[in-house]
Amino acid sequence: MNFKLYKRLTALSCAALLLSLWIFGTYLRTHGQQPTATQPRDPKAWGGNHVGKPIPDFVHGDECLFCHRNTIGAHWQENAHGVTLRQLEDAGKLRDLLKQPELASVAKDIEYFLGSRNHIRFLKKEGFGKFAILNTRVVLDDSGKVINWIEKDQPTWDKEKFGNNCAGCHATGVDTKTKTFAAFGLDCYVCHGDVNLEHSNDTKLMILSKKRHDESELITSICAQCHLREGKSNSTGLPYPNTYIAGDNLFQDFNVDFAKADDEKLNRIDRHIYRNVREVAVQGKTSPTCLSCHQVHFDSRAQSYAKHIIAPRGPICFDCHASESDMKSLKPYEKTSKVCEY
Ligand code: HEC
Ligand code: HEC
Ligand code: HEC
Ligand code: HEC
Ligand code: HEC
Ligand code: HEC
Numbered sequence: 001m002n003f004k005l006y007k008r009l010t011a012l013s014c015a016a017l018l019l020s021l022w023i024f025g026t027y028l029r030t031h032g033q034q035p036t037a038t039q040p041r042d043p044k045a046w047g048g049n050h051v052g053k054p055i056p057d058f059v060h061g062d063e064c065l066f067c068h069r070n071t072i073g074a075h076w077q078e079n080a081h082g083v084t085l086r087q088l089e090d091a092g093k094l095r096d097l098l099k100q101p102e103l104a105s106v107a108k109d110i111e112y113f114l115g116s117r118n119h120i121r122f123l124k125k126e127g128f129g130k131f132a133i134l135n136t137r138v139v140l141d142d143s144g145k146v147i148n149w150i151e152k153d154q155p156t157w158d159k160e161k162f163g164n165n166c167a168g169c170h171a172t173g174v175d176t177k178t179k180t181f182a183a184f185g186l187d188c189y190v191c192h193g194d195v196n197l198e199h200s201n202d203t204k205l206m207i208l209s210k211k212r213h214d215e216s217e218l219i220t221s222i223c224a225q226c227h228l229r230e231g232k233s234n235s236t237g238l239p240y241p242n243t244y245i246a247g248d249n250l251f252q253d254f255n256v257d258f259a260k261a262d263d264e265k266l267n268r269i270d271r272h273i274y275r276n277v278r279e280v281a282v283q284g285k286t287s288p289t290c291l292s293c294h295q296v297h298f299d300s301r302a303q304s305y306a307k308h309i310i311a312p313r314g315p316i317c318f319d320c321h322a323s324e325s326d327m328k329s330l331k332p333y334e335k336t337s338k339v340c341e342y
Helices: 003-031 061-075 092-099 160-168 216-227 257-264 268-282 299-306
Strands: 084-086 113-115 119-125 130-134 138-141 148-151 321-323 325-328
Touching: 130 160, 160 216, 216 268, 257 268
Parallel strands: none
Antiparallel strands: 084 113, 113 119, 119 130, 119 138, 138 148, 321 325
C-alpha cells in the first residue's frame, strides 16, 4: 500500500475513533447513565423546601459583584434578569417615555420601570419593600420603538397588585406574609441561593458552579420558580412560590398543570418551558435542561441559539419548529401572558 495513503488512513481512523469516543461521551453525559433516567416519578419526592420560613440574611449582588465584577459584572446590566426592574436613573432611553402628555399628572412620581424588552410598566415606592404599579403600560417593538399605549387616558396607581401578583418573580426575597421584598429586581440570590462565602476556596459550595454538576431536577426547579407562569403556591394561593430558595424542590408547594405542555394554543415560549419541566420533573429525564440550550450570563441570546441547535432532538423541538423535515419554518409566536398582563 502507498505509504502516504496508509499514514493518512491511519490518521483518519484515529480521528474517526476519537470522534466516536467524543460522541459517545457526549451521549452519555447528555442522556445520563442511570437506567432509571426516564422513569416517571413523583415530582415532590426529592429534597426539601423553606415554605413559610423567614427570608435568610443573604449576601446581596453588590457584594458578589465586588469580587465578580470583571466577568459577571461586565454584562449584568445588559442581562434581562439584571434589568427586569430598574431605577429611573438606570433606565436610559426608556426615560423618554415619561414625556407623554397623558402621563403628565403621574410622571413625577414614577421611580422604577418593570420589563426590559417589549412590555414596560411603571412603579413607585409604597413603603418598605413595596411598590404601587400604574395601570398605564407601553408596548415596544424589538428595536425599542413605541408601538402601542394601553390605558393611557386615566393613569391610576394600584397599591396592592405588585405584591399580590408580581413580586415573587420580579423582585428578590419576598416575604409572602407581608408581601414585601428584600431587594427590588432579580438579585444573584434568586438563582444561586443563600451563598456561603467560603465558596471562594471551594466552588463546590456554590449552586450552579462548574464543579458541582447540579442535578437536572434541581436546575429545573430554579428556573421554573419564575418561568412556569400560571402555577400557584398551595400554602398561600399566590401566583408565585412561597419562600423558594435555590436548591429547594419547587414542586413540594408549587402547583402546576403540566397538561399545558400539550395545549396547542399556548405560545411557543411558555409551551417549551412547560414541556421541558415536565420531561425533567415528572418524566424523570436528565436531559435536556434549560441549561442545555440557555446560558444565563454572557450574551445569553447568541449562546442560546448556538447551544440549542445541537441539543438532543425530541418533541420539545416541535413546540417551535414546524416539522422534522422543515426546521426552517417556525410556529407563530404571539407574545402574550395573562400572568404578566401583556
Ligand atoms: C410566576 C412568575 C411571574 C409572575 C407572578 C409575574 N411575572 Fe412577569 N415575567 C415573568 C417571566 C418568567 C418573564 C419573562 C418571560 C419571557 O420572556 O418569555 C416576565 C416578563 C414580564 C415583563 C416583560 C416582558 C417583556 O417583553 O419585556 C413584564 C412587563 C412583566 N413580566 C410584568 C408582570 C406584571 C405586571 C406582573 C404582575 C401583575 C407579573 N409580570 C407577574 C414571570 C412572572
Ligand atoms: C437567572 C438566574 C441567575 C441569576 C439571577 C444569576 N446567575 Fe450566576 N449563573 C447562573 C447559571 C445558570 C450559571 C451557570 C452557567 C451559565 O448558564 O451561565 C451561573 C454561573 C455563574 C458564575 C460562574 C461563571 C462561569 O464561568 O461558569 C458566576 C461567578 C455567577 N454565576 C455569578 C453571579 C452573580 C454575581 C450574580 C448576580 C449579579 C448572578 N450570578 C446571578 C444563573 C444565574
Ligand atoms: C470575597 C470575594 C467573593 C465574593 C463576595 C463572592 N465570590 Fe463567588 N467566587 C469567588 C472566588 C475567588 C471564586 C473562585 C474563582 C472563580 O471561579 O472566580 C468564586 C466562585 C464563584 C462561582 C463558581 C464559579 C465556577 O467556577 O463555576 C459562583 C457561581 C460564584 N462565585 C457566585 C457568587 C455569588 C452569587 C456571590 C454573591 C452571593 C459571590 N460569588 C460572592 C469570590 C467571591
Ligand atoms: C426570580 C425569577 C426568575 C428566575 C429564577 C429565572 N428567571 Fe429567567 N427571566 C425572568 C424574567 C422576569 C425575565 C424577563 C426579564 C425582562 O425582560 O424584563 C427572564 C428572562 C429570561 C430569558 C430571556 C432573556 C434573554 O435575554 O433572552 C431566558 C432565556 C431566561 N430568563 C432563562 C432562565 C433560566 C435558564 C433560568 C434558570 C437558570 C432562569 N431564567 C431563572 C425571571 C426569572
Ligand atoms: C431544546 C432547547 C431548549 C430548552 C431545553 C429550553 N429552551 Fe428556552 N428557548 C430555546 C430557544 C431556541 C429559544 C428562542 C426562541 C425564539 O426566539 O422564539 C428559547 C426561548 C426562551 C425564552 C424566551 C426568550 C425571549 O427572547 O423571549 C425563555 C424565557 C426561555 N426560553 C426559558 C427557558 C427555560 C426556563 C427552560 C427550562 C425550563 C428552557 N427555556 C428550556 C430553546 C430551549
Ligand atoms: C423555544 C423555541 C425553539 C425550540 C424549543 C427549538 N428551536 Fe430551533 N430555532 C428556534 C429559532 C427562533 C430559530 C431561528 C430561526 C431563524 O433565525 O430563522 C431556530 C433555528 C434552528 C435551526 C437552524 C435552522 C435553519 O436551517 O436555519 C436548527 C437546526 C434548530 N433550530 C434545531 C433545533 C433543535 C434540534 C431543537 C430541539 C432540540 C430546537 N431547534 C428547538 C426556536 C426553537
